[in-house]
Amino acid sequence: MLVTSKELLLDAQKNGYAVGAFNTNNLEITHAIVRAAEAKRAPILIQISAGAIKYAGLEFLPMIVCKAAEQASVPIAVHLDHGPSFDLVMKALRHGFTSIMRDASSLPYEGNVAEVRKVVEACHAIGVPVEAEIGRLGGVEEHVVVSEREALMSDPDECARFVADAGFDFLAVAIGNAHGFYKGVPKLDFDRLDAIRERVDVPLVLHGASGIPDYQITQAVEHGIAKINIDTEIRHAFATTVRKFQEENPDQIDPRKILQPVIAAMQAVVERKIEIFRSAGRA
Ligand code: G3H
Ligand code: ZN
Numbered sequence: 700m701l702v703t704s705k706e707l708l709l710d711a712q713k714n715g716y717a718v719g720a721f722n723t724n725n726l727e728i729t730h731a732i733v734r735a736a737e738a739k740r741a742p743i744l745i746q747i748s749a750g751a752i753k754y755a756g757l758e759f760l761p762m763i764v765c766k767a768a769e770q771a772s773v774p775i776a777v778h779l780d781h782g783p784s785f786d787l788v789m790k791a792l793r794h795g796f797t798s799i800m801r802d803a804s805s806l807p808y809e810g811n812v813a814e815v816r817k818v819v820e821a822c823h824a825i826g827v828p829v830e831a832e833i834g835r836l837g838g839v840e841e842h843v844v845v846s847e848r849e850a851l852m853s854d855p856d857e858c859a860r861f862v863a864d865a866g867f868d869f870l871a872v873a874i875g876n877a878h879g880f881y882k883g884v885p886k887l888d889f890d891r892l893d894a895i896r897e898r899v900d901v902p903l904v905l906h907g908a909s910g911i912p913d914y915q916i917t918q919a920v921e922h923g924i925a926k927i928n929i930d931t932e933i934r935h936a937f938a939t940t941v942r943k944f945q946e947e948n949p950d951q952i953d954p955r956k957i958l959q960p961v962i963a964a965m966q967a968v969v970e971r972k973i974e975i976f977r978s979a980g981r982a
Contacts, residue, residue, distance in 0.1 A: 735969035834873030
């Protein structure tokens with residue numbers, strides 16, 4: 700069933716698990732995510748980014764994903780991931796999204812607050828919750844020295860101020876996480892996460908979770924993360940399974956036959972994450 704993310708994340712926060720938020724670009728990824736959620740009886744978010752909308756079409760992809768969520772036997776929220784503008788947020792709402800991220804984290808503090816507040820006002824008027832981010836993920840790389848690395852992370856006091864000033868529902872934090880695969884083993888800053896948790900009462904979100912070792916994901920959940928984003932590992936399963944299938948079946952040209960094992964491989968990735976996030980059986 701199609702729900703908003705607020706009820707999902709508040710339950711996760713209360714009961715010590717995280718809801719998986721999985722990115723989709725097309726029909727096959729959407730099928731894989733929904734099948735995994737149903738198999739594991741888990742509430743989930745399906746995320747659509749601006750890039751996915753550009754690729755698959757604003758009329759088209761949300762229609763597929765919202766229909767899949769409506770028909771699913773578990774609660775699913777359809778979420779705009781890293782919403783880059785007020786304009787796209789409005790379009791997403793019009794196309795049935797039940798959860799919004801407005802990512803203005805690249806702006807100076809006041810600009811971030813102003814952008815998020817504008818979106819909060821519109822979304823809350825129709826009962827749609829909003830995620831916002833403070834701190835920077837993209838530049839957190841192995842070669843960045845510690846002081847620079849810390850400067851990019853979310854500051855606990857600023858997090859508290861940001862929640863109070865902008866009035867949104869979920870906070871995405873930068874605690875050593877980064878998008879894409881990591882160079883080396885990531886090291887999440889759990890002291891910082893604890894300090895944020897102490898000062899902020901809204902559910903916390905971990906972006907860039909692909910490639911973070913399971914034990915650190917478990918710790919992140921124990922330290923209060925309630926939503927965890929996965930994209931890259933699903934893409935990896937897609938690409939490697941297509942390659943393997945084509946090597947083994949060079950004459951196969953039927954997309955349905957080629958993509959069947961690909962869907963299964965992506966479903967397996969999502970099911971595994973759901974287990975690690977402790978959200979299996981919560982639906
Ligand atoms: O917003 C999407 C996620 O943060 C994706 O993270 O690249 O580690 O899968 P990922
Ligand atoms: Zn992200």
